[in-house]
Amino acid sequence: MDWRTHSTGARHLYIHIPFCHRRCAYCDFNTYANMDDRMGAYTNALVNELHALPVERHPLSVPADPHPLLRADLPPTIFLGGGTPSMLPLDQMEQILQAASAVVPFAGAEITVECNPGTVLGKDYLRQLHGMGVNRISMGVQSLNDPLLRMLGRIHTAAEARVSYEDARAVGFDSVNLDFIFGLPGQTPADWHDTLAQAVTWDVDHFAIYSLILEESTPLYAQVQGGRLSVPDDDITGAMYEHTMEFLGARGYHQYEISNWARGPLTGPGGLPKHAGLHNVAYWLNAAYHAAGAGAHGHIDGKRFVDVLAVEDYITRAGMLSSPLRETTDLSPTDVLAETMMMGLRLNMGVSYAHVIDRTGFDIRQTHGSVLADTIAEGLLIADELGIRLTERGRMYGNQVFQRFL
Ligand SMILES: C[S@@+](CC[C@H](N)C(=O)[O-])C[C@H]1O[C@@H](n2cnc3c(N)ncnc32)[C@H](O)[C@@H]1O
Ligand code: SF4
Numbered sequence: 041m042d043w044r045t046h047s048t049g050a051r052h053l054y055i056h057i058p059f060c061h062r063r064c065a066y067c068d069f070n071t072y073a074n075m076d077d078r079m080g081a082y083t084n085a086l087v088n089e090l091h092a093l094p095v096e097r098h099p100l101s102v103p104a105d106p107h108p109l110l111r112a113d114l115p116p117t118i119f120l121g122g123g124t125p126s127m128l129p130l131d132q133m134e135q136i137l138q139a140a141s142a143v144v145p146f147a148g149a150e151i152t153v154e155c156n157p158g159t160v161l162g163k164d165y166l167r168q169l170h171g172m173g174v175n176r177i178s179m180g181v182q183s184l185n186d187p188l189l190r191m192l193g194r195i196h197t198a199a200e201a202r203v204s205y206e207d208a209r210a211v212g213f214d215s216v217n218l219d220f221i222f223g224l225p226g227q228t229p230a231d232w233h234d235t236l237a238q239a240v241t242w243d244v245d246h247f248a249i250y251s252l253i254l255e256e257s258t259p260l261y262a263q264v265q266g267g268r269l270s271v272p273d274d275d276i277t278g279a280m281y282e283h284t285m286e287f288l289g290a291r292g293y294h295q296y297e298i299s300n301w302a303r304g305p306l307t308g309p310g311g312l313p314k315h316a317g318l319h320n321v322a323y324w325l326n327a328a329y330h331a332a333g334a335g336a337h338g339h340i341d342g343k344r345f346v347d348v349l350a351v352e353d354y355i356t357r358a359g360m361l362s363s364p365l366r367e368t369t370d371l372s373p374t375d376v377l378a379e380t381m382m383m384g385l386r387l388n389m390g391v392s393y394a395h396v397i398d399r400t401g402f403d404i405r406q407t408h409g410s411v412l413a414d415t416i417a418e419g420l421l422i423a424d425e426l427g428i429r430l431t432e433r434g435r436m437y438g439n440q441v442f443q444r445f446l
Contacts, residue, residue, distance in 0.1 A: 050340050051116040052322040053093075053144045055086065055136060056333030057125040058351055061159065064182075065193040065263075066221070068255035070335035070349055071123035078351055082334075083132040085358035089332045089347075090139035114309050114327070116149040117319035121178075126155035130168050137172050143330055150318045152176040152217075157204035158196030166204075167211040177208045178217040178248070178317070184235040188224055191269075192260075198238075205242060215315050217246040222284065223277035224252055225260070225269035232280045233287070240291050245315035246302045247293065249284055251277055278436055285432065297324065298386045298435050310389070324387050326380045326399055342376070344369045376400045377407075381445035386438065390422075390429025404428075404445075411444045 058071045059079060118140050128136070137151075151174045160166050166177070183189055184198040196204070201218075208216050218239065222232045239247070252271065254261045263269040272280070285295060293301040294313045300320070302313035312321065322329055331338035334354040337346045345368045348354050371379070377400040384391030396404055404412065412428065415421040420434035420441050434441055 050328035050330050050338075051144055052114075052319060052327060052329035053118045053140055054319070054329060054331040054333075054336055054338070055090075055118070055120045055125075055140060056331070056336040056347075057120060057122040057128060057154075058082075058334045059122065059127050060124045061127065061156070061195050062193060065191070065260040066252060066255065066258055068257050069123065072351060075351060076127070078355065079128060079132060081355045081359065082351060083128070083135055085355045086333055087135055087139040089358045090136070090143055093143045093330050093332065114318050114322055114325070116144045117322060118144050118146075118149060118151045119319040120153045122154055124156045124159055125153050126159045126165065126169075130165065130172075133169065134172055137174070141173075146173050150176055150215075152178055152317070152319060154178045154180070155204070155208075156180055156195065157201040158194070160204050160207070161200060163207045163211050166208050166213070170212045175213070176215040176217070176317070177213050178219065179205060179208070180219045181205070181239075182219065182221050183224065183227075183231075184238045185227075185231055188227060188231070191225065192221075202242065205244070215245060217248055217315075217317060218244050219248045219250065221250050221252050222280045223272055225264060225271050227272060229276060229280055229283065233283065236284065236287055240288070244303075246300070246313075246317065247288065248300050248317070250299050251281060281436060282432075285435075296388050297321075298430075298438055321387070324383045325395075326376070326383050342371050344371060373400055373402070377402050377404075378442075378446045382442040385428070385430055385442060388429065388435075390427050392427035395427070408445065415441055415444060 056070065059075055059082075060071045060073050062073050063071065120136070125133070133153075153169055153174050153176075155166075155177055157179050169177075179201070181201045182192060182194060184201070186197050189197060205216060205218065220235065220239070254264055254271065260269070264271055288301045289295065293303055294306065295301045296312055296316055297320070300317065302315040302317075304313055306312065307314045308316045309318065309321075326339070328340045329338055330340065331345075331347070334347060334351050335349040337344060348357060377396070380396055380399045381391065381404070384395065393403060393405060396402060412421065412423065415434075416423055419431055420437060421428050422431055430438060430441060
């Protein structure tokens with residue numbers, strides 16, 4: 041049966057907006073500059089795809105599971121990511137949100153829009169987004185060092201990022217995430233400390249902090265390969281990460297995932313911080329979610345699917361009301377196990393044995409006993425009677441741990 045034709049239990053929705061003013065030097069996301077004239081056609085295509093998604097008719101059943109997050113259950117979530125959703129004209133944003141609300145009802149939902157701070161200068165756009173029911177903003181700030189921002193090809197300065205952040209708060213957003221990247225070419229530990237120290241004075245609820253990934257297809261990669269720029273070595277980036285954990289921890293931020301910190305109180309589902317980003321938590325729990333838009337990935341009923349990547353292709357196929365679906369993959373139990381472990385171990389609370397059994401049928405104490413014993417002996421994992429989680433050192437070498445479950 042086609043995944044669109046029946047109800048699925050999925051109540052999380054990702055929507056991809058593949059437009060940017062300018063491509064940043066480090067970014068290989070599915071996004072395009074100078075295609076603003078295709079936004080209207082893209083919005084129409086997206087609305088078509090959203091209308092074709094199966095509407096949730098049955099409340100999600102919550103398995104009796106000692107994993108604290110599953111016991112508490114997550115609210116529905118909608119996440120408009122990109123690219124730069126905040127480039128969309130407001131009337132198009134409204135059409136998309138309206139179509140999305142038929143897939144995941146807005147009542148009680150976390151609704152996030154990703155914004156580039158350089159696109160939301162002036163309060164008007166943010167105020168109207170808030171008026172449409174959006175209740176969380178995620179802004180890419182990346183650094184508060186202007187020469188580094190220029191080197192990255194960002195379209196805003198540090199001061200402009202601050203104004204956009206404050207505007208978001210002023211128009212009523214009480215949940216705002218800021219993205220930062222460390223390990224940038226030419227960045228010293230002192231530069232990174234300055235960015236962090238400034239950012240915490242803004243009274244930010246949530247930080248997503250990524251270590252730079254040098255993606256092969258990007259201009260930054262070519263500059264580093266060509267010797268025109270150099271990145272800090274692994275010891276220095278490791279020390280920057282450790283400093284981040286220590287510095288934010290000492291200022292009341294709870295790290296709840298490898299790259300995510302939020303301020304208390306711990307009143308979110310399952311004892312997560314109130315401002316934790318729950319859409320991403322759904323991914324880390326390997327929950328079912330819908331996805332719409334060029335190159336968007338979804339996960340429903342033991343299948344992964346990905347929509348066509350190119351904007352024009354997407355517009356044509358969704359516009360004709362034919363399926364824009366590019367590819368569907370049936371997941372084997374071992375695929376699901378690898379994904380459940382890889383995603384779940386990113387959370388600081390880790391994964392419970394019962395959660396893995398519920399998702400995959402495997403009891404990892406039996407199927408992966410020696411992997412667990414070795415990884416615990418190396419100081420990368422901690423086990424208790426409910427499950428396993430990464431140690432602080434394990435968080436620095438997360439990828440090595442995840443691979444052992446592949
Ligand atoms: C879709 S963007 C955020 C919204 C908006 N497009 C912007 O950049 O302001 C998602 C985030 O991914 C992170 N990111 C993108 N490419 C990265 C890379 N190569 N290494 C580390 N982080 C990266 C950045 O922090 C970025 O803010
Ligand atoms: S980081 Fe954000 S603004 Fe920059 S190219 Fe990627 S999606 Fe676009």
